[in-house]
Amino acid sequence: MSDPLQIKRLLRRPQFLAAAKGVSEARGAVVIQRLDRGDGSAHIGLGFTATRKVGGAVVRNRAKRRLRQAARLMIAQHGRPGSDYVFIARMGTADRPWDRLLDDVKSTLTRLATPKTERADRPSHPRASSGQDDRTP
Template identity: 70%
Template sequence: MTEQLTIARMKVRPQFLAAAKGVSLARGAVMVQILPRNDGDPLVHAGFTATRKVGGAVVRNRCKRRLREAARLLLPELGRPGCDYVFVARGGTAARSWPRLLDDVKSALISLAAEREPAKG
């Protein structure tokens, strides 16, 4: 990829609720939701969340930090411009080994991208 994909952070609840209406896919310790915006904005928006089921505040914050770093590494390569992505921590996100967490995120992003691509032929 020749140009760097710009990633903007999602921070307000309506953005997260809108993305929840899109396609979601769970892989291992992460669930990824994607929603194409169709507003002509080339940015990729990314949001990160962890519910109380994951653990206390310290565990939830650790999960979100790990997901932010995984998204920072993988979205420029696998993200689609003009889409919103929400990364939702699951039960094992905090304890998952780093290579396995990266594999989970990468697998989810690849599968979601394949669903969005029109059939060629």
Template identity: 65%
Template sequence: MEEPAPLSSLRLERLRTRPGFLAVAKGRACARGAVLMQVRDRADGDDLVRVGFTATRRIGGAVVRNRAKRRLREAARLLVPVLGRPGCDYVLIARGGTPTRPWPRLLDDVKTALISLAA
């Protein structure tokens, strides 16, 4: 069974290198519920949107951190192509409630953070 195509044509790419995460950390941030989101506007003129995910040890052990990151990846896959700005880098940081938060509330947290950072 095929996955449905995203509603927008924004190209998403994973942010994987430490310098990329550190650059985004210098940008704006917004905390909503179980998610802290950071954003940085790149000045390279490319419409590519890069997204990174992180969870610190404060969240829990490896299994809990991986679950939190999986949930954030899926939320970003659904919402960033629709609400993200072209040419920006986003980092989603898991907070204490990310692994156990009800799915609709987690989606709402990510959505409101994206809208707030787009303003």
């Protein structure tokens, strides 16, 4: 029998800054950053943040509460052990219908669990390959 998944909260600023150096994905009302710690520990670290652009303190707190609950429901199935995740609230997080928010979190976690080399479905940016710039002189 495997031991249960251990989840720890990220509480210190350096932990959040480290996660920002990992990969990130945005879907709907959430941005999630993931850092593969590589420290041999199998626990999952979770952090939650919302900027003042999201709204006042009441709106930011509601958005973070909703993200915490969504993470509790989804991280065991879609999270990768040995990783730290930072959930960042966006403008519509506090008002998004619950099932859509859960879908955003699930699809973002699934996307982050897939290595970039296996992600062939994302087309490259059109200007990146043409070498042309649309700006006028």
